[in-house]
Amino acid sequence: MTTTANAKSVPGSTSSDAGPGAPKTARGARTRARILQAAEDTFGTLGYHRAGITDITRAAGVAQGTFYTYFAGKEEILRELVRDMGHQVRAYLAAEIVGVGDRLQAEERGLRAFLQYLFEHPSLYRVLQEAQFVDESIYREYYEAFGRGYLRMLADATRKGEIRAGNNEVRVWALMGMSNFLGLRYALWERDVPFDEIVATISDLFRHGLALDGKEKTQ
């Protein structure tokens, strides 16, 4: 149990390595999907550790053994899940910011969309954050993928002169951190501040900084 885990230790396993065997019929595909969905719900509610395979299969309406027809174990289904959910958020966010004028507006839309998404899919937060402690690489992969896309957009914006020059990599991590915490606090814990106000506050930070306008100069 000292190894960093990895049933199929093929180094560059790019995508769905689907463990034991990918489904070969439509029925199989459907069952696999049901189990995956059940895992999302179960992990989302009980958390990874409290959730048993039993809970997942019960929620999916299949027998325990069926689980192992499609997944090598609990850890593998988590990996699969995070990959899936990652694709979904990114797709959602990308769709929400197509055609906006500039980066600042994209940030506003993106933040609001993220808050909304998290509110509608609370499992995302839990599954993702908990995955971090099951296998750090799953988590890093998610944020690094997310970050790459983000970085590209900031670089574009810098080139177009929409934002100040600066270390965009660092900015990306700062921005992801902000969204994450704002989402946790205001979309998951307590919806006591309207998303509009949150977005406005952050937008003001992006447009003017925290300092009084023009008061401070770059030292």
Add this chain to the structure above:
Amino acid sequence: MTTTANAKSVPGSTSSDAGPGAPKTARGARTRARILQAAEDTFGTLGYHRAGITDITRAAGVAQGTFYTYFAGKEEILRELVRDMGHQVRAYLAAEIVGVGDRLQAEERGLRAFLQYLFEHPSLYRVLQEAQFVDESIYREYYEAFGRGYLRMLADATRKGEIRAGNNEVRVWALMGMSNFLGLRYALWERDVPFDEIVATISDLFRHGLALDGKEKTQ
């Protein structure tokens, strides 16, 4: 196992409810402290779930049973630990920003100090973040305490005219999120960007925003 856990379910248990019994001699106090320290190391390295009571007591150099002389169980020692560690970071950060000129400078110092602290005490991140899924209230307590102090400072700064007026509560969560992610990425995962540069990047964001200077107006 459905309840949200709580050995001693006294509602307003403010502080060290020290479970079974607080130590009554110096020897006892020492042993308790050794166990707490061992728990920090063990949770920090293996994580909460992989760490067994056995691992903790072995690291502390005591027998299994001794653990239960001072703590009601695994969950309680985690609670205690987070409380302790919380006090320590806050004290450290507070000490690092005494006597700085204004809020912007305090933010710079604070961020650097946080990165440094995290680098020197990597367990903090893991213990804290994992606690979230063991008992959310432990985690919320930590950030809410942290946030309260932060909010007070921002309110002061607003009053003194050091920063723009705005929703400081929301800002606090945004700022905590930033530090958290920057710490994870640049202090724990990979030290490939000097702290100075990170601080400079964020400082620039605070002083000027992301937008080109003076280009954008409040809509």
Add this chain to the structure above:
DNA sequence: CAACAATATGACAACTGATTCACCTTTCCG
């Protein structure tokens, strides 16, 4: 429709790890 492959079942073996408890050792103090 016979025969074979893919799916599905669920009882259970094997194991892990938290907590208990009956008993021993050290310390303290009148």
Add this chain to the structure above:
DNA sequence: CGGAAAGGTGAATCAGTTGTCATATTGTTG
């Protein structure tokens, strides 16, 4: 010194989990 309280021990208990397997069902194809 005596004995009571505090501290310490670790084998045994006990609850819960994962993953396996022999068997049954369903679907497919020549």
